[in-house]
Every structure is written in structure tokens, then in C-alpha cells.
Amino acid sequence: GQVFKLEDYRPSDFSIPQTGLTFRLSPDATRVTAVLTIERRDGAAASASLVLDGDGLVLKRIAIDGRELAPADYLATPDQLTILKPPARFELLLETEIAPASNEALMGLYRSSNVYCTQCEAEGFRRITYFLDRPDILSIYTVRIEARMDEAPLLLSNGNPVESGPLTDGWHYARWHDPFPKPSYLFALVAGNLGQVADSFVTMSGRKVELGIYVEPGKEGLAGYAMDALKRSMQWDEQAFGREYDLDVFNIVAVSDFNMGAMENKGLNIFNDKYVLADRETATDADFANIEAIVAHEYFHNWTGNRITCRDWFQLCLKEGLTVFRDHEFSADQRSRAVKRIAEVRTLRAHQFPEDQGPLAHPVRPRRYREINNFYTATVYEKGSEVVRMIRTILGPEAFRAGMDLYFERHDGEAATIEDFLKVFEDVSGRDLSQFALWYHQAGTPNLTVSSTHNPAAREFTLEIEQSVPPTPSESRKRLMHIPLAFGLVGAGGEPVAYGGVEGAAVEDGVIHIRKRRHMVRFSGVDERPAVSLNRGFSAPITLSVEQKADDQFFLAGHDSDAFARWQAFNTLLTDALIAAFRQILGGAKPAFSARLTGLAGKIAGDETLEPAYCALALSLPGEADIARDIGRTIDPDAIFAAREALALAIARANQDAFANIYGRLADDGRFSPDAASAGRRALRNTLLDYLSLLPGGASLAAWHFEAATNMTDRAAALTVLAHRHDGSPEAVKALAGFEARYGADPLVMDKWFQIQASVPGPKTVERVRALTGHAAFSMANPNRVRSLVGTFSSANQTGFHRADGEGYRFFAQTVLEVEKRNPQVAARLATALRSWRSLEPGRQAKAREALLAIAGAENLSADLRDIVERTLA
Ligand code: B3K
Numbered sequence: 001g002q003v004f005k006l007e008d009y010r011p012s013d014f015s016i017p018q019t020g021l022t023f024r025l026s027p028d029a030t031r032v033t034a035v036l037t038i039e040r041r042d043g044a045a046a047s048a049s050l051v052l053d054g055d056g057l058v059l060k061r062i063a064i065d066g067r068e069l070a071p072a073d074y075l076a077t078p079d080q081l082t083i084l085k086p087p088a089r090f091e092l093l094l095e096t097e098i099a100p101a102s103n104e105a106l107m108g109l110y111r112s113s114n115v116y117c118t119q120c121e122a123e124g125f126r127r128i129t130y131f132l133d134r135p136d137i138l139s140i141y142t143v144r145i146e147a148r149m150d151e152a153p154l155l156l157s158n159g160n161p162v163e164s165g166p167l168t169d170g171w172h173y174a175r176w177h178d179p180f181p182k183p184s185y186l187f188a189l190v191a192g193n194l195g196q197v198a199d200s201f202v203t204m205s206g207r208k209v210e211l212g213i214y215v216e217p218g219k220e221g222l223a224g225y226a227m228d229a230l231k232r233s234m235q236w237d238e239q240a241f242g243r244e245y246d247l248d249v250f251n252i253v254a255v256s257d258f259n260m261g262a263m264e265n266k267g268l269n270i271f272n273d274k275y276v277l278a279d280r281e282t283a284t285d286a287d288f289a290n291i292e293a294i295v296a297h298e299y300f301h302n303w304t305g306n307r308i309t310c311r312d313w314f315q316l317c318l319k320e321g322l323t324v325f326r327d328h329e330f331s332a333d334q335r336s337r338a339v340k341r342i343a344e345v346r347t348l349r350a351h352q353f354p355e356d357q358g359p360l361a362h363p364v365r366p367r368r369y370r371e372i373n374n375f376y377t378a379t380v381y382e383k384g385s386e387v388v389r390m391i392r393t394i395l396g397p398e399a400f401r402a403g404m405d406l407y408f409e410r411h412d413g414e415a416a417t418i419e420d421f422l423k424v425f426e427d428v429s430g431r432d433l434s435q436f437a438l439w440y441h442q443a444g445t446p447n448l449t450v451s452s453t454h455n456p457a458a459r460e461f462t463l464e465i466e467q468s469v470p471p472t473p474s475e476s477r478k479r480l481m482h483i484p485l486a487f488g489l490v491g492a493g494g495e496p497v498a499y500g501g502v503e504g505a506a507v508e509d510g511v512i513h514i515r516k517r518r519h520m521v522r523f524s525g526v527d528e529r530p531a532v533s534l535n536r537g538f539s540a541p542i543t544l545s546v547e548q549k550a551d552d553q554f555f556l557a558g559h560d561s562d563a564f565a566r567w568q569a570f571n572t573l574l575t576d577a578l579i580a581a582f583r584q585i586l587g588g589a590k591p592a593f594s595a596r597l598t599g600l601a602g603k604i605a606g607d608e609t610l611e612p613a614y615c616a617l618a619l620s621l622p623g624e625a626d627i628a629r630d631i632g633r634t635i636d637p638d639a640i641f642a643a644r645e646a647l648a649l650a651i652a653r654a655n656q657d658a659f660a661n662i663y664g665r666l667a668d669d670g671r672f673s674p675d676a677a678s679a680g681r682r683a684l685r686n687t688l689l690d691y692l693s694l695l696p697g698g699a700s701l702a703a704w705h706f707e708a709a710t711n712m713t714d715r716a717a718a719l720t721v722l723a724h725r726h727d728g729s730p731e732a733v734k735a736l737a738g739f740e741a742r743y744g745a746d747p748l749v750m751d752k753w754f755q756i757q758a759s760v761p762g763p764k765t766v767e768r769v770r771a772l773t774g775h776a777a778f779s780m781a782n783p784n785r786v787r788s789l790v791g792t793f794s795s796a797n798q799t800g801f802h803r804a805d806g807e808g809y810r811f812f813a814q815t816v817l818e819v820e821k822r823n824p825q826v827a828a829r830l831a832t833a834l835r836s837w838r839s840l841e842p843g844r845q846a847k848a849r850e851a852l853l854a855i856a857g858a859e860n861l862s863a864d865l866r867d868i869v870e871r872t873l874a
Pocket residue numbers: 121122260262263264297298301320373376
């Protein structure tokens with residue numbers, strides 16, 4: 001396939017200031033009439049032909065300024081339309097015919113449960129009409145939709161409604177106009193029979209905006225939380241960033257077939273219904289938090305993405321990293337900042353670190369791609385957000401806000417670049433961010449090695465810090481980075497240690513600015529050896545190798561005033577113990593854990609000065625994949641699983657009574673609120689249930705918890721414990737059957753049932769998952785179903801997927817190819833589950849490679865899947 005390169009960017013020869021679209025909707029033959037105002041740009045050659053993108057299109061009619069074109073004037077293929085020698089300014093009329101009902105790739109115009117909807121990012125608009133389908137072509141859209149009244153009473157598009165009315169033969173129409181120029185990837189249309197939840201919001205300048213959330217009829221009662229999250233998002237963006245909404249209406253539509261989470265189309269966000277529909281009976285606290293975050297994220301795109309968009313797809317992080325940063329800040333303000341930060345870092349480490357450390361590693365701003373859809377990655381999104389966070393750390397909150405203000409002022413209405421973004425911060429602060437910019441350009445997770453010495457006679461404390469960036473595909477030599485390392489020197493009573501001066505690196509506001517390979521940072525006037533707390537608040541997305549005494553680590557786990565660093569200290573102790581246990585198990589020994597460690601777990605659980613949500617995070621052991629990543633090579637997932645189980649049991653046994661007491665104290669009183677404090681109590685109680693379930697009587701405790709649950713969080717937690725810890729027990733069998741009987745008709749809840757079973761540890765799960773693909777509630781055509789069952793199995797079941805005989809991989813290869821026939825994007829995403837195959841032990845490595853080769857060797861492989869598999873094998 002073709003390789004697109006950043007350095008090849010050049011503006012198009014033509015612009016499209018106005019786009020008129022008329023849709024005459026029908027499932028198998030929708031007629032699309034596009035009327036495009038096209039202008040040759042100044043400086044473009046007069047002989048330049050116009051080359052429009054298409055994807056599988058059938059051209060039915062073509063005219064310029066009202067005159068039909070002769071066959072010699074143009075060249076049309078399904079994927080391209082070339083107009084030879086066009087005039088300098090003209091109106092182009094195009095008619096295409098498309099079949100939304102048979103569009104299973106879910107890109108362009110398709111049908112989901114009889115609702116017409118669209119997904120155009122990144123390159124789906126070219127499946128609707130021929131166009132300059134690139135983000136730097138900003139156009140003003142006017143859209144007319146015609147449909148049968150009975151089939152589609154509701155007709156929505158971007159912008160503001162202009163007019164609507166009946167037509168003959170039971171048809172009707174609506175016209176929408178979006179006054180803000182936008183790229184084609186933000187175009188959207190929805191038509192169908194949907195239920196509405198209506199509300200309104202008055203903006204900071206006093207304009208009233210009509211808000212609508214549209215869902216499957218009958219599900220209106222499940223959209224209240226999303227509506228509430230939307231209004232809080234609108235208000236927060238005014239307060240935190242001075243950003244006001246700009247149209248008369250803002251609509252959200254929930255559909256059940258969607259390739260990702262949601263899409264920020266101007267004024268008409270389209271959502272995966274999983275991120276809209278919720279109530280206590282059907283959604284977990286994690287679902288509520290996701291809904292809040294994603295509603296906010298898509299709304300925040302209105303300024304970061306829509307008003308200011310990307311010049312080209314290499315700049316994707318310009319909108320995505322920045323918007324993730326904004327939704328993180330929003331959630332931190334709505335919930336608990338410390339807990340939110342820990343959760344963010346766990347996600348970053350679970351998804352971005354393995355990407356950065358494997359064959360699919362790429363810079364936050366990639367320089368080349370073959371298939372852009374494969375670059376909507378944890379690196380672009382999550383690491384991209386961390387880079388924005390570092391800019392704020394370096395500049396401080398005031399200068400950061402001034403920079404953002406300047407960004408909005410300077411680039412509103414434009415398609416911008418990362419250089420534009422960095423420049424506003426340089427301009428407001430006078431700082432040189434050129435070394436910092438490497439965070440956008442260089443892939444790989446930097447590592448800092450740190451050791452310390454204290455010289456009591458000289459009253460000096462010295463940190464020796466060395467940076468390195470590991471090689472990544474096609475970047476073997478790395479340049480030195482600017483790493484803002486937040487730190488604290490902690491005295492014996494937990495207090496910050498004062499120091500006289502510091503030399504060896506710039507230190508500002510508790511941040512050491514690492515810029516060279518090696519720094520000797522010397523603090524003077526330090527009498528007693530302090531404990532060092534490093535990378536506080538996770539100020540930089542790096543790994544740390546710290547020579548730290550266990551005493552210091554225990555001390556920080558109990559006393560660090562920075563909540564993130566305190567959590568990190570305990571997490572590091574757990575990880576170290578798990579890795580030691582892993583080695584003991586491989587050596588044939590029985591793992592042992594210190595009473596100090598298991599005792600600290602009990603202390604954290606019982607510390608009432610800590611938020612329950614924090615305790616729950618602290619007590620949930622590092623995941624098997626996290627442990628594997630820290631071990632790094634010759635991974636045996638069975639030994640990791642055994643180590644983790646052994647530690648969980650040791651902690652449960654050591655704290656049996658305390659855990660049972662706290663579990664009892666947190667009992668559900670039957671009232672329900674999805675707020676962070678209530679969710680935190682449920683999280684701690686369910687974490688304790690997980691431990692207690694390992695002790696005698698555990699299965700019946702979990703069964704009781706399941707039966708007594710008054711909300712989905714508790715019910716799903718108990719079901720997980722039963723299925724994972726007591727698989728095959730009468731209690732587990734009964735609970736799984738009961739859940740299925742109760743929720744069999746609710747696909748989103750059945751997804752949880754699929755997930756829980758797909759993640760049952762052990763060699764038998766692959767057969768179970770295979771059997772579940774035949775379940776009545778399962779469908780290979782629905783991305784949520786596929787991700788819940790097959791995605792969970794391959795990315796969240798280490799012992800099941802990596803079964804030693806390779807059966808998990810064989811099932812996986814077969815299923816990826818089956819999904820691909822319908823939906824290449826979803827298949828390509830699934831296929832990334834094998835990206836860390838080279839860190840497995842040799843036996844599994846060989847079998848994983850066979851599976852990858854089986855995929856690579858299949859006939860007619862899509863560009864999406866070929867790109868992932870070839871890079872993974874390279
Ligand atoms: N911008 C969309 C993602 C589109 C993915 C296209 N393959 C959702 C978001 O990030 O808000």
C-alpha cells in the first residue's frame with residue numbers, strides 16, 4: 001500500500017468554500033447530490049486538474065455550472081474523480097448512489113438498527129460523494145435530507161435547522177445549515193425513528209442552546225446522566241477555558257453499531273450507545289465515569305478539533321491529545337483529582353507503554369502512515385495528553401492558560417499544526433520549547449536512572465540522574481529530551497525537607513528540569529538523609545529505575561504528601577514482590593511475602609483519612625500484563641498468574657478480620673448515586689470482596705453479594721469474582737444463568753456477561769469463548785459484541801489467550817479474519833492484541849508468530865489489517 005509522509009504535505013490546488021448536499025434516503029439506493037463551489041487557489045497552475053477522493057462510489061451524473069460534462073472532460077473510478085482542465089471558479093454537481101444497508105464497515109453512511117447514520121473521520125466522507133477529503137479543506141455546508149416520513153420521522157445534520165416540511169407520497173424533508181467552515185470528516189447525518197430527551201443551556205453571554213439526546217424509542221429514561229454530563233461540560237469549558245458554545249442547537253445521537261466510542265461531528269455528536277445509556281440497574285460506576293468523560297471529550301472538541309482543526313492527519317494529536325487533556329481535567333474537577341490521576345496513569349501504562357515498547361511504537365506526531373485509522377492510538381491520545389500536561393507543568397497554570405487563549409485567538413477557523421500549538425506557548429512565556437518538542441517527534445518511553453547519596457559532614461544531598469530513550473522501529477538513535485521531573489525531599493516525620501541551594505540542574509517549583517544525559521543535582525544545607533519522592537503527580541510519562549531502600553519505599557507508601565507518589569510507592573512494593581514471586585515460581589519454589597507488605601495493605605484499607613476510591617486503587621494488585629511489562633522478556637503468563645494469586649491470598653489471609661469488618665461497614669444501604677464518593681465506597685467494598693472470596697466460604701459470600709446487589713456495579717463485581725475465582729462452582733453456574741435470564745434482551749448488559757466469561761483465567765476459556773460466538777445475543781457484525789467477547793479474551797485474559805499450545809492464538813487469527821470481511825477497522829484494532837508477542841517465552845512466541853503469519857497470508861487482506869500485521873511482524 002501507499003505510504004503517506006509528513007514531509008510530502010502541500011496545500012491543495014483547489015478550495016471548496018461551499019458544499020451543498022441533498023440526500024434522498026433509501027436503504028439500498030440512496031441518491032446523494034453534491035453541489036460544490038470550487039475555486040482554484042492563487043498560485044496553483046492554470047493547467048492543474050482537479051482530483052477528488054472517492055471510495056467505492058458509483059457516479060450517476062456530473063455537471064459544471066449547469067452543463068453536463070462530456071466523457072472526455074473527466075475520469076471516474078470508484079476511488080477517484082479527475083476533472084481535466086477545470087475553470088478557475090465553478091460549481092460542480094455530482095450525483096452518486098450508495099447503499100447504506102449493506103455498509104458493514106460502518107464508515108460513511110450506514111444503517112444501525114434501521115437508523116441512518118454516518119461516520120466520516122478519518123476518510124469516510126469519500127464513501128458518500130467525491131470530495132477533497134482532507135482536513136485542511138474547510139467548507140460551509142448546507143444539507144437537505146429527504147426520507148419517508150414513516151421510516152425516518154427525525155432528520156438531523158450539522159449546524160442549525162433551517163426549514164422542514166412534507167413532500168408528496170409520504171416523504172418529508174429538512175434543511176440544515178452550518179455557518180462554521182469545517183472539514184469533511186466532521187460532516188454528519190442521522191435519520192430515523194428515535195426517542196428524544198430535551199433540555200437547554202444558557203451560555204455565558206446569555207444565548208440559549210437547545211440540547212437533544214436521541215436514543216432508541218423507549219430508552220429515554222437512560223439518557224439523563226449523559227444530559228447532566230453535557231451541561232456540566234458546557235459550563236466547565238466556559239469557566240476553565242473561556243470557551244462558549246456557538247450554535248443554537250447541540251445534539252447527541254446514540255447508535256448501537258459504532259466502530260469506536262463517539263464522534264465529535266459539529267453540533268451533532270454521534271455516540272456508541274454504550275457511552276450514553278445508563279441507570280443503576282444496567283450500568284456500572286465505571287460506565288458512568290466513561291459516559292461523563294466521553295460526553296465531555298466530544299463536547300470539548302467543538303473548540304479543540306472543530307473550530308481549530310488539523311492541517312493533515314499527522315497532526316491528529318493536536319486535537320486528540322489536547323482534548324484528552326481537557327477531559328481529564330474536567331473529570332478531575334468533577335471527581336477526585338488524586339484518584340483520577342492514578343487511574344489515568346494506570347491506563348497509560350496498560351495501553352500506551354506496551355505500544356511504545358513494541359513493534360507498533362510511533363511518535364505522538366507520526367511522520368508516516370499507510371492507514372490513518374490505525375493511528376487513533378494510546379500514543380496519540382494518552383501520551384499526547386501527557387505532553388500537554390507537561391507544557392502546563394513547565395509554564396505554570398497562568399502562562400498555560402494565556403497560551404491556550406492565544407491559540408484560540410490566533411488559529412480560530414484554521415487547520416493548524418503542532419508547530420502552531422507550541423509557538424503560542426513560546427510566545428506567551430518567552431521559553432524555548434525546541435528540545436521539549438521532541439516529545440512530539442520521538443517515539444519510545446524515556447527512562448531515568450536515579451541514585452542518591454547523603455554527605456552529613458558537608459550537609460549535602462545529591463541525586464545522580466541519567467536519562468536514556470530506548471530505540472524504537474526506524475528510530476535507532478534518540479536525542480536527549482527535556483523531562484520535567486517533579487520531586488520532593490521528605491523528612492522522617494513526612495514533612496518537606498528544606499534545603500539551602502541547589503546546583504546541577506534547573507529546579508523550579510518542585511520540578512527538576514532534566515535536559516542532559518547526566519545530572520548531578522546537589523542540594524546543600526541538608527542535615528539528615530531524606531527519602532526522595534520522584535515523578536510526583538506523574539509529571540512525565542517515563543519509567544524510573546531508582547536505587548531506593550525498601551525502608552524508604554515503605555515510608556513513602558505511608559507518608560508521601562503527594563497522593564499519586566504515595567500510591568506509586570505501594571504499587572512499586574507490590575510489583576517488586578510479584579516479580580520476586582514470579583522468579584521463585586519459575587525456580588520451582590513456593591513464593592513468600594513479607595508480613596510488612598501484607599500488613600501495609602491492611603493499614604491502607606483501614607485508614608479512614610484516605611478516600612475509599614484511593615484505597616480501592618491501592619489494593620488492586622498490578623495486572624498480569626503490567627507485571628509482564630515490568631519483567632520485559634521470556635514471559636510465562638501462567639507463572640505471573642500464579643504469583644499474583646499467591647500475593648492476593650497472602651494479603652487476604654493476613655487481613656481477614658480487618659477486611660471483613662471494613663466490608664461490613666461499607667454495606668450497601670440501598671440508596672444509589674453515581675457520584676464519585678458513592679462509587680468509591682462501592683469500589684473499595686468490591687475490592688475487599690475479591691480478597692475475601694479467596695478465603696473459606698468465599699463462594700457463598702460472593703453469591704450472597706450477587707443476590708443482594710441493588711445496582712450493576714455490585715452485581716457485576718460479584719459475578720466476576722464467582723466466574724473468575726470459583727469457576728464451575730454451583731454458585732458461579734447459578735449466577736451466570738440468573739444474569740443471562742434477567743438481561744438476555746439487553747445487549748449492552750449482555751456485553752458484561754460476555755466480558756466476564758471471556759476473562760475467566762485458564763486454558764479452558766478459549767473453548768468457552770468459541771462456543772459463546774454462537775450465543776443468540778452475540779453477533780460478529782456488532783463491534784461492541786466483538787470487543788466484549790473476542791477483544792476481552794485476547795487483550796485481557798493472559799492465561800487464556802496465551803494458552804501454551806497456541807489454541808488461543810489460532811482462534812484469534814481465525815476470528816480476526818472473519819471480522820475483517822465485514823469490518824476492517826475493528827479487525828485491525830483486535831489484531832493489535834499480539835503486539836507484545838516478542839516478549840513471550842520462546843514456545844509461545846513461535847505459536848504467536850504462526851498466528852500472525854496466518855493472518856498476513858490470507859487473501860485480499862484489507863489495508864487496515866495488513867498494516868498492523870506487517871508492522872507487528874517486522
Ligand atoms: N475523533 C473520533 C475518533 C475517530 C476515529 C476514526 N477512526 C472520536 C474522538 O476522539 O473524540
